[in-house]
Amino acid sequence: MDINDSIESPMMLKVGFNKLLEHYENLAKSDDEFLSAKAKRVLKTAKPYPELRDGFSETQILKDREKEISVILQDSFAPVLTTNEIKTASVPFHDLIFNSSERFKNIIKIAGDGFELNIKNMPDDDRYIIACTIILNFCYGYNLNFKRPFYYEIPDANGILRYYKILYNADFCEIIPTEKAKEITKEDYDELLDNFENVALWKEKFPVESYIFKGFVISNIFDVTEDQSISNIKSSLIGEDKRKEEGFMDSFHEIFRSLLGINDIKVGFSIYNEEDDIFERVYGVGMHSYLLGDSENSKCSDSLCHWSYHRLLKEKKFFSVSDVDRDFDISKGKAPHIANLKNQGVKSAIFAPIANDEGLMGIIEIVSSTPQTLNSINANKLVDVMPFIVSAVERSKNDEENLIEAIIQKECTSIHPSVHWRFAKEAKEFIKDEMEGREASFKKIAFNNIYPLYGQIDIKGSSEARNKATRQDLTLQLKAIKNVLVKASEIETLPIYEQFIYQIDTYQKGLNENFQVDSEQQISNFFKDDIEPLLKHLYVVDVLKEEIQTYYDSIDDKVNVLYKHRKDYDDTIAKINVEMASLLDKKQVEAQQMYPHYFERFKTDGVEHNMYIGESITKEDSFNRIYLYNLRLWQLQVMCEMENAYYLMQSDFPVALDVASMILVFNQPLSISFRMDEKQFDVDGTYNARYEIVKKRVDKAYIKGTKERVTQKGKISIVYSQKQDELEYLSYIKFLQSKHYLDTDIEIVELQDLQAVTGLKAIRVSVLYHKNEDDKAFYTYDDLMKEIKS
Known part of the structure; x- marks a missing residue:
């Protein structure tokens, strides 16, 4: 079977290793004996089989020379990394893979027998044209930036779709014109630049199999499921038309399954009506609220317990219920949201507020029928997607004026009213460019020929006041420690107590006579490294317990030092x-x-x-x-x-x-x-x-x-x-x-x-x-x- 069968391309594909073998020829001359010997071994392996250098298109040769090809590619597919790297050797725009890492093989094996590997975002019509652009770059020197990210979508053992980004290494390729190749003039190039989608024109300039591709490409593949899931969520939420489609919620569930790596989850929403302090159902195809259950709306205080109400509405933070049945028993069925989840057969859930600076707009509800599947740990993955969900809700509530404000806030943070008009003007241009399909960028905001005024009311001697407060706090803390050590030495005479008391006296003297920039740090390190372990040891002595506790009571919990005068x-x-x-x-x-x-x-x-x-x-x-x-x-x-x-x-x-x-x-x-x-x-x-x-x-x-x-x-x-x-x-x-x-x-x-x-x-x-x-x-x-x- 020939690899060019059933494909239409301006390039006749041939697998070959000439470029790589030339690389080994250079290495064979290396002063490094190990490198040289290894290169010679590779060259010796390839020498009896000229087709490996000249190129071939018969798939049978791949099978017949599998051992030799493996030796040639050994450096490119290091055995020590084969279970870690996701890597393949192939020819471009073809599903033929003739060498791969063990990890890639395992990923394909887990996907199942019926799985067919295809590049997700490579339309068939584009394959021909992109092959032509490669020829323009390779043979004619035109610097066309045709690169774009390509992905595989491969299910894992749980049936969750995972996304893999493909990065190509084309260092070992050659492209050679045949007799069929037409000379591409500057006029041809100019015409092609404006006709990317005109396949017939490209085929006229680059006839089928008018060039020979000889070599292979190495694909380095990376799992980007989380990044792609976030991107997919963002894409799903852009525009109201998508949200009205029948399959919107199904695809939304699928995206969240990929993001969280969990198959058994569903997503629901509820709207927050601030005026009436109620949750309302979101109307739309496939929309459901697990917080409301069968109700159309409900008072917030009737839907949540006191803690969850404060968490969502006041703190605007998400929370999880990792085990609904357990929490139902603990609350004796009195927590309304837990009871509602249990009635719907939900076993674990995450509730996250959809909120902006103006307040709560709604709740996103992620639920599972398996206990502990959803929890406070994987809930943190929502942090990356919540901004997109918030933006989508804002867009559905706001008109163009609010959209302008959103652009200003996004690009420039808070803007003084006197210059707001200028930012609003640029924001409108930004929106206009986006709407008309142009690349939108926020242009430079500048004002010329203006007069500045500057004033300050400055605190005099702030550094001296801060240093004085620091000295006072450190003095009090040293004095308190000294009291403990003096008592301890009365109970048990140990030289180390004397040494610490001497150290404290030295620090006291330094504070009084010559306070340095690093004095605070030195004394803090002394407390942390020497005194803290000692106090823990002495705390078991009953006579000292009260003295030590008094010391600890004087220490501020947040900064872990005596923080009176500095406060x-x-x-x-x-x-x-x-x-x-x-x-x-x-x-x-x-x-x-x-x-x-x-x-x-x-x-x-x-x-x-x-x-x-x-x-x-x-x-x-x-x-x-x-x-x-x-x-x-x-x-x-x-x-x-x-x-x-x-x-x-x-x-x-x-x-x-x-x-x-x-x-x-x-x-x-x-x-x-x-x-x-x-x-x-x-x-x-x-x-x-x-x-x-x-x-x-x-x-x-x-x-x-x-x-x-x-x-x-x-x-x-x-x-x-x-x-x-x-x-x-x-x-x-x-x-x-x-x-x-x-x-x-x-x-x-x-x-x-x-x-x-x-x-x-x-x-x-x-x-x-x-x-x-x-x-x-x-x-x-x-x-x-x-x-x-x-």
Whole structure:
């Protein structure tokens, strides 16, 4: 029998090993004696049979030369990997396989006698055309990217369909034109590029068997069942038409069976009606709800027990029932969802919420008639598919406007309202491209010729405060350990106790005199490696048990260290950030009403904010620099108000910390663009990058010729570089002085040069404070501190 029988191709197929044998000829000359000897043995095996090098198409030769072919391919099919790798040797576009790994043979054997191996996604018409594209690449040098993934679908021992991706290695192939081959001109190539589906045209340019394929391909095959199942779920859920088809649920069951590797499962759905707090049946061909059973709808509290209700509706997390009968007995039939499952003959189940940020939309129910088949472990596989199910439900509930929002959220995360229009425009283009069959991509979002404003209210001495809190906590923990060790040494005199007490004293001294960056880590390692094992040993001593328990009671369970002063510090930072950010957000609402602009803020050790204003953001022919001046004045005023608000609430914080405020003035307009990878706006261009450099470094800058930082508690520092900025802000300060926001102690200072940035100056002026919200008097920072402490 000839392998070319019953197939139509531009290539006459011949199995041959010439390319591989040429490779062994090179290896035979190797300095490596082992490689050389092995190559010579292969060449010796092939030499008596020239057809192995020249190529052949008779299948009988494959049988007659099976032993020799096995020797030639031994390196390609390493015996040590044969039970692990899924690998075959064959010719392209043909089901003939003449060598394979043991694992591949086992997979085919398990599939059964009636199974026929076929490439799943290779239409017959495409085989001819793809063979032609290979010839164009191989013989004419055209770089046509015709590659696409090919798959086998093979059932396993349980009848579950598994997916295997095929990767071809075509290094050992030759393609040779025959007399029938037509010369392909550039005009022919150009015509073919636009006529992929015109089989008749391809056959005209590449007549049947006008080229000889000589060689073989190695197929490396990988089990991608889970990935393909996820992809299939995604494909099944795209478009409402598919979901209305009769076989939709049957195929959906099959996909989930492949994903979970379980044959005995079914899938159901129920909709959550938030307004009435009820579950409702999903209407559609083959749709069923195992949570509702025969009911059309049911109150959520009547369908679930208290725990499962909270899990699904409040926490929005999935849960499993691995053994329905067991749980029915434990709950004495009082858990409604368990009772309902038992009545339907279900033995194990998984319930997963279909939820987005707005809340629960429905429940996906996976059930089995076998106990423990579904459980909390394999339930985790749903994590990868839930996003697609959520998206499908959202699409069925939302119109185009919501779809635009979904695209924006997917591509760009949360977007400030001032620039939302620009993202919506690109989202519409994205949808338009998808609908018209073009490759959709979210284009670059950029705004040119806009003015930046930057401000921060920074916590002064945060590092020192953190270090102080750390020293206090470590001191307390060391003291507590020392107490235990002293008592232990009174009961039993051991040198190791003395050594540990000495170590503790050394650490105590270090904390008091020279706290280093790694001190915290060293002492933590001492507690973990030396003290913890010792305390476990000493805990059995009755006299020490109470002392040791007192120590353990002082340790925070989450961080596993004594976390008192550091918690106070961390809570203070968190509260400062929340309060300051909340105040700034409220003030921003007012500012947007004056004139729309971009705004973003960040919580660090304090709160920073960026603002950008300009024509390209507002998309209206209305921008005037007066709006920029207005926003600058607003910013300065709000910074004063934030300073006041902070010191009014300072006494409520666990740790008393000071803050310092700074505004950076940048006179020239710049360009910003949205960084898709970082999900935020950033400046464009080398010149504009100078602005970002100054932003990151200026609050740590010193006044020229001194070691005094430009930012100081009780003062607002306005950093700038142009004389016109100085005059502008002095006018704002004068106005705010008349409103009793600022004091009269204006100073203008020069800053030491920053890296790549020179010529910066700063205006510093003290803020005036109120003692409380009803107080009409004005205080300097020092006056306020005296009032607070009196």
